[in-house]
Each structure stands twice: as structure tokens, then as C-alpha cells.
Amino acid sequence: MKRIGLLLKTGNPDAVKLGSEISAWAIARGSKIYAALPAIVQNCEAVPAEKLKDLIDLLVVLGGDGTMLYAARLIGGKKTPILGVNMGGLGFLxxxxxSELFPLLERVGENGHEVE
Known part of the structure; x- marks a missing residue:
């Protein structure tokens, strides 16, 4: 994946910190990374959330089930994979x-694996 999008739960400092770590990881591998506004993440290009779907090959969601549902609505009918990372709560979606995130990103990036 050359273009990764980040969608963060608003007001979650842990999500912002992890977003910065993902950004550094992605840039080190030659990927471009975008963050949906209003989130400001280090080394990410900030874009309006509704434009994110046209810029990315993978969407990483940092939040909970509500953030994941919002991400699914944003992506709409596109076949962009969504990777949801639980940042608290129960996390059904x-x-x-x-701790599983970076090994999983490596697998997805190298082999194009689909994880459900």
C-alpha cells in the first residue's frame, strides 16, 4: 500500500500518538499518509474526511465501534480495506x-492479505 489514510477518534490523545507512530512507520516504507480532519497527526497530510476515500489504498481507524461505523460510511461503495484498531472499550468492530497493529500492517503490505 502506497497511500494510507488515518481516521482517529476525536479527542483521544492515545489515538494521536499511535497515528504519529503509524505515520513514521509508513513513511519509512515509502508510503504517503493522510489524516482525516480534524485530527492533526505528525507527518501526515491533513485532508477533509469526505475526500479521504479518493486518496487512499487502506484506511486505518483508531478508535472504537462508532469511529469504525463512521469510517464505513465515509468509504461508501469503494472497495478500500478498513483496518480497525481498538483504542479502548469493547471493540466488536x-x-x-x-500490539497487533504493526505486524498486521507488515503482512498486509507485503502480501496483500485480507484480514476479517
Whole structure:
């Protein structure tokens, strides 16, 4: 994946910190990274959320189930994969933990694996 989007739960400092880590990871691998406004993430190009779907190959969602549902609405009918990372709460839809994130991103990037 050469173009990764980030969608963060508003007001979650842990999500912003992890977003910055993802950004550094992606840039080191030659990827471009975008963050949906209003989030401001280090080394990411900030774009309006509704424009994100046209710029990315993968959307990483940092938040909970509500943020994941919002992401699905944003992506709409596009076939862009969405990777949901649980940043608190129960996480029925965002089942990936922060400790699982980077190994999973490596797998997806190298092999194009689909994870459900």
C-alpha cells in the first residue's frame, strides 16, 4: 500500500500518538499518509474526511465501534480495506489491538492479505 489514510477518534490523545507512530512507520516504507480532519497527526497530510476515500489504498481507524461505523460510511461503495484498531472499550468492530497493529500492517503490505 502506497497511500494510507488515518481516521482517529476525536479527542483521544492515545489515538494521536499511535497515528504519529503509524505515520513514521509508513513513511519509512515509502508510503504517503493522510489524516482525516480534524485530527492533526505528525507527518501526515491533513485532508477533509469526505475526500479521504479518493486518496487512499487502506484506511486505518483508531478508535472504537462508532469511529469504525463512521469510517464505513465515509468509504461508501469503494472497495478500500478498513483496518480497525481498538483504542479502548469493547471493540466488536475494532478487534485489532495496538500490539497487533504493526505486524498486521507488515503482512498486509507485503502480501496483500485480507484480514476479517
Amino acid at each position: 475494532t478487534a485489532i489491538t495496538t
